[in-house]
Amino acid sequence: MTTLSLDNKLTTVIIIFTVETSQQDDLIAAIKEFLETVKTQPGFVSANLHKSTDGVKVANYAQWASTAEFEAFRNNVEIQKKAEKLFTFDRPDSHVYEIVTCESKVGTPEIKEGEYLTHFAEFSMKPENQPKMIELAKEHVKPAMEQPGLISATFHRSLDGTRVINYGQWSNQEAIEQLTKQPGFGKAAPYGEGIADNEYHLYEVVHVVKT
Structure with missing residues (x-):
């Protein structure tokens, strides 16, 4: 089970695809097929597929035992050939992440299929602005x-x-x-204005794979 915690020492990889609404289900099917190979790779822990309710996004929240093992998987040419169906879709936004703050009303948050409505708020910025964006996030989350x-x-x-x-x-x-x-949380004068570009979409968790 995927848990979200500051104490989590796992490597988080978040991959977000943008698609035409007519492609969303086909992309999810292609990712599910590839995950049958991914789940056998050294260091793989979990993958959680999310389907945006507006039909234009698919997100995978994945965890690996270490960054080195994830990089070994990503650089394995033979394994990546098995992902060829994914190459017919637009290149996703894929990055390695670490958790910097977490607030919860239910103890340690977990990702489960069909339990909650989820949103990914995606902030894009220049590297020099990331510390300020994190500071603002911590200020506004409570x-x-x-x-x-x-x-x-x-x-x-x-x-x-x-x-x-x-x-x-x-x-x-x-x-x-x-x-x-609420002030700072809408499209008018959002709290990250001037520091980061932001978009968010609502999602449902539709598929979970774990070791």
Whole structure:
């Protein structure tokens, strides 16, 4: 089972595909097929496929025992050949991450199929802006957690400095809509304005693979 914790020593890899709505199910099927190979690789721990409710995104939240083992998998030419169906889709946004802050109303958050509505808030930035973005995230996460319906919020920073992602778990969509009406959380004057570009989509967990 995938858990989200500051104490987690695993390597997190978040891969986000952008697709046409007509392609979403085909992409998920192709990823599921490739995961049958991935799950046999040294260091693989878990993969969690998410399907955006608007049909334009597919996200994989994966964990590996170490960055070295993930890099060995990614650089294995024979293994990557088995992912050829994925190459027919647009190149995904893929980075290695570490968790920098986590708030939860349910103890240590877990990723389970069909349990919560999830959002990935994707912040893109120049590396020199990442520390400030993390500072702002930590400042705003506690007020956000006062929102009824928000179960957990876990912020990740990419090791290359160009991304911060919030993985949020919600009980319902109405609660998310209420948060976006609060100062700093809507599209008008968001708290990361001038530091990072941000987009977010809502997802359902549709497939989980683990060792």
